[in-house]
Amino acid sequence: MVDPKHPQKPDTKIITGGRRKALTGAVVNPPVWRASTHLYDDVAALDAGDKTNEDGRFFYGRRGAPTQWSLAEALTELEPDAHGTMLYPSGVAAIAGALLSVLQPGDVLLMSDNAYDPSRSFAQGFLKRWGVETRFFDPLIGAGISELFCDRTRAILMESPGSLTFEVSDIPAICAAAKGHKGAREIVTLLDNTWATPYFFTALDKGVDMAILAATKYVVGHSDVMAGAVTTTKRHWQALRATAQTLGQVLSPDDAYLAARGLRTMAVRLKAHEASALDIAHWLTTRPEVADVLHPALPSCPGHEFWKRDFAGSSGLFSFVIKGDWNKAASFVDALELFGIGYSWGGFESLAVPKRPEKYRSATQWTCDGTVIRLQIGLEDVGDLKADLEHGFAVFAA
Numbered sequence: 001m002v003d004p005k006h007p008q009k010p011d012t013k014i015i016t017g018g019r020r021k022a023l024t025g026a027v028v029n030p031p032v033w034r035a036s037t038h039l040y041d042d043v044a045a046l047d048a049g050d051k052t053n054e055d056g057r058f059f060y061g062r063r064g065a066p067t068q069w070s071l072a073e074a075l076t077e078l079e080p081d082a083h084g085t086m087l088y089p090s091g092v093a094a095i096a097g098a099l100l101s102v103l104q105p106g107d108v109l110l111m112s113d114n115a116y117d118p119s120r121s122f123a124q125g126f127l128k129r130w131g132v133e134t135r136f137f138d139p140l141i142g143a144g145i146s147e148l149f150c151d152r153t154r155a156i157l158m159e160s161p162g163s164l165t166f167e168v169s170d171i172p173a174i175c176a177a178a179k180g181h182k183g184a185r186e187i188v189t190l191l192d193n194t195w196a197t198p199y200f201f202t203a204l205d206k207g208v209d210m211a212i213l214a215a216t217k218y219v220v221g222h223s224d225v226m227a228g229a230v231t232t233t234k235r236h237w238q239a240l241r242a243t244a245q246t247l248g249q250v251l252s253p254d255d256a257y258l259a260a261r262g263l264r265t266m267a268v269r270l271k272a273h274e275a276s277a278l279d280i281a282h283w284l285t286t287r288p289e290v291a292d293v294l295h296p297a298l299p300s301c302p303g304h305e306f307w308k309r310d311f312a313g314s315s316g317l318f319s320f321v322i323k324g325d326w327n328k329a330a331s332f333v334d335a336l337e338l339f340g341i342g343y344s345w346g347g348f349e350s351l352a353v354p355k356r357p358e359k360y361r362s363a364t365q366w367t368c369d370g371t372v373i374r375l376q377i378g379l380e381d382v383g384d385l386k387a388d389l390e391h392g393f394a395v396f397a398a
């Protein structure tokens, strides 16, 4: 039995979560439960089936089966104060599903200016057509966000750190301001927590109402599955669930299986990503070719004090500014052999991509002395990775 005075540590919860025998059976990993149709004992059971809209009861494939329920339960257990988790076929679907569950035409959405580009596009395209206005805010705004509130403000989407430029927001202050607002409707706070995961940042106990994960990244961890998740409190659960079901969102059982398998090693992987990324980030600060290193654990990072106060660690994704234009930066990236050139991150392999953050800003301006290169530090030997970067710098200098 779990002693309430000794709550399980996150490393243990990652192993035990969602593995109730009553749910998944007597095997370590829940089987891949492939089904559209579930059979009922009789017509009375069929008739009763759709009335209890809960996990743990078979209804139809779109509402999942033990493979998905187990993963959802495991993610819920990683967030103290959480009531449930909805799964989605991608991180972007999770962001859209969460926003659509709280917004309606006429509402105003506040979005952090460092948010992931597809989050911005969803707001500026779909939500705009749907009658929702989005206003962007400085990620370092903190409690000052209350000055942006109006009668129509309904939700705040944060991303901390921003997954391109890595500013860390004062999440507790922003959430407290939202809770303190006395408008006609409450303001719901949503956080894209993909960078930290609940292992390094538990969101709901800091005041966040909905914690969003692109599970594609660290949960899956092997660059082979797209998946998303939203974990929320009891208050917002029914709306989140109803919206996902109305939109027909379902994560396939095969992908749920792989995501759950990835999750079991997430703690050890994150610690390895963290150590190598910190090593390389510190090393980059000593390089003459580098103008700046954007890593939340470095004191020079905007919002570093909030990272230090609120986070249990740092993951493997950060950026640096190379002293050169786009073409010079491209020559550096092209020269790398261990670092792949590609989107996404959170897998076991290292990646490098040059980026143009100034294209995705409206409330703030992005300027730097060179070109931003984003690195995902994988699980390779850190000396080998440095040697590869060193080779890139030699080509860059030539």
Ligand SMILES: *Cc1c(COP(=O)(O)O)cnc(C)c1O
Residues within 6 Å of the ligand: 090, 091, 092, 093, 116, 159, 163, 192, 194, 195, 214, 215, 216, 217, 226, 227, 228, 344
């Ligand atoms: C990748 C990513 C997403 C989207 O996830 P997909 O599974 O690729 O749709 C959302 N937010 C952040 C911060 C990401 O890096």
